[in-house]
Amino acid sequence: MSASAIPNHLKCPRTLPAxxxxxxxxPPYPSFSVxxxxxVSELVLAIIGAQFKPGSEPGAAVGAARSTLxxxxxxxxxxxxxxxxxxxxxxxxxGFYNVTALAYWPSRIAYExxxxxxxxxxxxxxxxxxxSPNGWFLxxxxxxxxxxxTLFNTDATPEGSAHMGEAMSEAVQEHGYWxxxxxxxxxxxxxxxAGEKAPPGDFTAPAAAxxxxxxxxxxxxxxxxxxxxxxxxxxxxxxxxxxxxxPVVIKGMDFLRDHGKGVGCHSCRxxxxxxxxxxxxxxxxxxxxxxxxxxxASLEKWCKEHPTHLAIFGGFFQYAKKLGNNxxxxxxxEVMVLEPEQQYFEYVGCHxxxxxxxxxx
Ligand code: HEM
Numbered sequence: 001m002s003a004s005a006i007p008n009h010l011k012c013p014r015t016l017p018a019x020x021x022x023x024x025x026x027p028p029y030p031s032f033s034v035x036x037x038x039x040v041s042e043l044v045l046a047i048i049g050a051q052f053k054p055g056s057e058p059g060a061a062v063g064a065a066r067s068t069l070x071x072x073x074x075x076x077x078x079x080x081x082x083x084x085x086x087x088x089x090x091x092x093x094x095g096f097y098n099v100t101a102l103a104y105w106p107s108r109i110a111y112e113x114x115x116x117x118x119x120x121x122x123x124x125x126x127x128x129x130x131x132s133p134n135g136w137f138l139x140x141x142x143x144x145x146x147x148x149x150t151l152f153n154t155d156a157t158p159e160g161s162a163h164m165g166e167a168m169s170e171a172v173q174e175h176g177y178w179x180x181x182x183x184x185x186x187x188x189x190x191x192x193x194a195g196e197k198a199p200p201g202d203f204t205a206p207a208a209a210x211x212x213x214x215x216x217x218x219x220x221x222x223x224x225x226x227x228x229x230x231x232x233x234x235x236x237x238x239x240x241x242x243x244x245x246x247p248v249v250i251k252g253m254d255f256l257r258d259h260g261k262g263v264g265c266h267s268c269r270x271x272x273x274x275x276x277x278x279x280x281x282x283x284x285x286x287x288x289x290x291x292x293x294x295x296x297a298s299l300e301k302w303c304k305e306h307p308t309h310l311a312i313f314g315g316f317f318q319y320a321k322k323l324g325n326n327x328x329x330x331x332x333x334e335v336m337v338l339e340p341e342q343q344y345f346e347y348v349g350c351h352x353x354x355x356x357x358x359x360x361x
Contacts, residue, residue, distance in 0.1 A: 002026065002173035005033040010146050010186035019179025027176030029325075032155040033184060034165035036106075042144045043161055044111040045225075045336075046082075047290070049100035051135035051350050061133045062099060066279060068123075069101050075118035080110040084163035088271040088288070089279060093257055094351050096135075098269070099279060102225075106164050108142045129211040129349030139355055140344040141223055143336035149184035151175055152332040159227055159332045178304040181335055182296060193337045195220035195295025197264070215360040217343030221266075222296040226333040227288035233328045240319060241329055246287075248315050252308035253289045263306060264298025265291055266359040292356060296337050 004011070036043070050065035066087070072078075073085050085103035092098060105111040115121040127136060150161060155168035162168070174183040182188045196218050228249065230241045253270035260268055268291040272281035293299040303309045320327050345356040352358065 003170035005149060005151075005169065005172040005174045005184035006186045006189070007035060007038075007169075009038050012186075012189055015190045016188065016192060018174075018183045019177065020174060020183055021177055025173060025177070027171070027173065029153075029176070030171035031175045032152045032168045032170070033172050034150045034152075034158075034162045035167045035169050036145055036161075036164065037166045040106050040145060040164070042107050042142060043148060043164065044105040044108055045141045045143075045161070046103045046105075046111065047100050047137070047139040048103065049098050049137045049139075051137065051354060052097045052099075053134075054095035054097075062097070062279060065134055065136075066099060070276075072118045072120040072123070073101060073103055075114075075120075078114045078118040080105065080113040080117070082114065084160075087274045087276050087279065089274050089281070090269045090271045092269070092353070093254075094353055096351055096354075098137075098354075099274070100137075100271070102160070104161055104164055111140070111142075124346075127212075127348050132349055135350035135354070136348040137350050137355055138344065138346045141336055141338055142342040142344075143338055144342070146186040147338065147342070148334070148336045149181060149186075150332065150334045151181075151184065152330075153327070154330050157229070157330055159229070159330075160225060161334050162332075179300065181303075182300065185296075185335070185337060187337070188296075193220050193222075193296045195222065195293075195298075195337075197294055212348045213346070213357060213360060215345035215347070215356040217338065217340030217345070218294065219340055220295050221338050221340075221343055222293040222299045222335065223291070223338065224293070224299060224333055224335045225288050225290050227286065227331065229286045229330040229332075231285040232330075237323055237328055240322060245312070245315055245319055245329075248308075248311050249287070249289070252312050253291075255306075255308045256289070256291055256302070260291070263302045264294040265302065266294065267292045267355045269355075296335075299335075 048069055052062060073082060082103035082105055085101050087101055089099040174180045230238055233241060253268055256265045256268035270289050273284050273286040274281050347354055347357045350357060
């Protein structure tokens with residue numbers, strides 16, 4: 001008997017049908033969702049990044065930017081430090097090196113208190129693009145828990161928002177079929193979560209980076225962080241992952257990054273988790289795709305129909321078969337569908353293809 005991915009306190013009579021194939025559907029393999037305490041009704045994920053021109057990594061400026069952010073994220077003057085944060089990096093398709101903190105709080109109040117009391121907000125507002133050797137970006141999401149879902153293929157290793165959970169669920173029923181992501185989002189019981197379909201021209205990046213740009217939020221923007229962790233795989237599985245799955249995931253993420261506009265993807269970064277001290281990815285063996293879609297339906301369509309995710313998906317079942325279904329690769333994702341006021345995007349001295357800047361004109 002499986003649990004529901006939607007916790008009891010967020011269940012309501014459906015006005016929209018579930019995609020679940022049948023009420024007694026049993027998924028072919030187990031997966032789990034994070035359970036948050038009932039009094040947690042909202043989460044925060046802040047992506048606070050620094051961007052460096054080609055050729056600057058791993059220079060002193062990278063270390064200095066990370067030290068600056070670390071001081072705020074660990075500040076002794078703030079009683080509401082993030083529940084969890086980690087570092088990730090990516091070199092983007094313009095050759096810029098981006099390093100970001102991904103920090104989580106259990107409420108907007110806690111995040112705002114941190115921003116104020118750590119001195120982060122004051123520092124951020126005073127940043128002058130012309131005085132800084134690098135660009136900076138701040139992308140903050142404030143999903144209510146009814147607009148949020150997670151799926152993990154193991155209940156033993158927390159990632160991201162799971163660090164704020166009180167437990168993992170029992171194996172959930174709503175997975176293993178297309179559309180299950182939507183079935184796991186509590187609000188989708190009664191809301192189709194339609195977004196703003198962006199006309200193609202909407203994706204044209206501004207010709208030059210402006211100094212400081214705030215990009216407004218969009219109705220029902222769909223954000224996915226989809227992670228892969230091969231740290232604890234056996235030597236044979238590691239080789240298989242790196243030779244057969246990893247390149248296919250990169251291909252899918254490159255497609256969304258470079259050609260996403262055709263499928264409703266505003267931004268995609270395929271990031272490596274890096275060591276907090278060295279900012280190096282070696283030995284960490286964890287990556288994630290971070291993508292922003294104009295609406296959930298576009299993300300669903302890319303997964304279900306586009307050759308790049310179908311190659312990942314199909315490749316995974318071959319991979320599992322080769323391992324006799326004894327897979328130790330860990331995968332997870334967290335997905336949120338956000339109201340405009342649940343998003344904050346600000347860019348200081350970044351190139352025009354950065355994050356939601358690319359969709360801002
Ligand atoms: C090694 C990497 C990946 C593997 C093995 C993988 C495999 C899968 C599998 C097996 C499912 C079905 C899960 C279930 O319902 O039980 C799935 C669904 C999904 N995947 Fe991937 N995937 C990978 C990477 C990604 C990435 C990087 C993204 C996007 C950034 C992504 C987006 C999605 C979404 C949104 C769904 C849910 C679709 C729905 O329920 O309608 N995946 N993937």
